[in-house]
Structure formats: structure tokens, C-alpha cells
Amino acid sequence: MVNIDKIKSGDKDETEKLIRDFTPQVAILGIRLSRGDPASREDLIQAGLYALVEAAGAYDGAKGASFSTFALVCAKRRMIDEWRKLTPGGDPPEPLDSAKDKPAGTDMTDDIAKRDILRQLPDILSAAELKVFFLKMRGASYAEIARSLNIGEKAVDNALKRARKKIHDLVDR
Numbered sequence: 575m576v577n578i579d580k581i582k583s584g585d586k587d588e589t590e591k592l593i594r595d596f597t598p599q600v601a602i603l604g605i606r607l608s609r610g611d612p613a614s615r616e617d618l619i620q621a622g623l624y625a626l627v628e629a630a631g632a633y634d635g636a637k638g639a640s641f642s643t644f645a646l647v648c649a650k651r652r653m654i655d656e657w658r659k660l661t662p663g664g665d666p667p668e669p670l671d672s673a674k675d676k677p678a679g680t681d682m683t684d685d686i687a688k689r690d691i692l693r694q695l696p697d698i699l700s701a702a703e704l705k706v707f708f709l710k711m712r713g714a715s716y717a718e719i720a721r722s723l724n725i726g727e728k729a730v731d732n733a734l735k736r737a738r739k740k741i742h743d744l745v746d747r
Contacts, residue, residue, distance in 0.1 A: 575716060578641055581630040589627055596626050598741050600649050607657045614660045618653045625652035698740045706733040
């Protein structure tokens with residue numbers, strides 16, 4: 575769990591942890607928006623990660639949204655803005671939240687890229703990393719994952735760090 579107060583006070587280690595924790599989700603958004611263009615994908619991912627750090631500074635828990643929800647909305651919006659800069663006059667991307675409502679094959683490039691990454695995960699992640707990663711992607715906390723897999727929270731954190739690095743390396747290929 576990221577400590578927002580530490581990030582607001584300038585803690586670099588906590589900021590790096592925030593970036594590591596959200597890189598897989600931001601990378602998937604970047605793949606969707608870039609429509610297979612590796613150059614724009616990298617720019618979009620960087621814009622999304624930068625927005626995460628800004629979101630930590632602007633986050634107000636009293637407004638009701640969880641930090642992860644707020645941060646991902648900020649990242650999506652920044653990435654869409656960046657996409658518009660990179661593709662002037664192009665058709666704006668469909669809202670990323672509506673992707674699950676689209677019929678299969680609507681955007682074949684995105685579907686292929688996502689399937690390709692998901693298909694490779696069992697080859698690049700250990701069984702433990704894969705279990706931890708998918709539980710985290712479904713929104714489970716470190717404590718919930720630790721209880722579910724009967725391991726310590728530090729083991730969960732280590733598995734996620736390894737998984738994120740491997741996924742980031744895969745996306746950067």
C-alpha cells in the first residue's frame with residue numbers, strides 16, 4: 575500500500591513504489607491508446623506515470639474515491655490528452671472504460687496486443703508471481719493476497735515487484 579502522505583512530503587522511495595505499483599495498469603492503457611505504435615505507446619505510458627505522481631499530490635480521501643480509482647482516472651485523462659497531441663486531427667479514442675462493452679474484435683490491434691501480453695505472462699512469471707499479480711489486478715490488497723495464498727505481505731510485495739519488472743521488460747521489447 576502506498577503512503578500518500580509520504581509522497582506529498584517528497585519521499586522518493588514512496589514515489590518509486592507508486593510508479594512500480596501502477597506501471598502494469600498504465601502500460602495496458604498505453605497499449606490500448608497507442609493502437610500498436612511503439613513510439614506513441616512509450617510517450618503515453620510516461621504521461622500516465624507522471625499523472626500518477628501528480629494525482630498523489632492532489633488526492634483528497636475525504637471526497638470518497640479510493641486513491642487507486644482517482645489515480646487511474648487522472649492517468650487515463652492525461653494519456654488521452656497526450657494521445658490527442660500525438661495524433662492531431664485523428665479520431666479521438668473511445669472511452670477506455672467502455673472497452674469491455676465493445677464487441678470482440680472491434681479494435682483488433684488492441685485485442686491482439688492484450689492477448690499477446692496475457693498469453694506470455696505464464697511464460698515470464700513464476701506460478702507465485704502470476705497468482706499474486708492477478709489477485710492484485712482484481713483489486714485485492716496486500717493483506718488479502720497474503721491471507722489468500724498463506725504467505726507474508728513482504729512476500730506479496732516482492733512477488734509483485736518481480737512481476738512488474740518482468741511485465742515492464744516485456745512491454746518495452
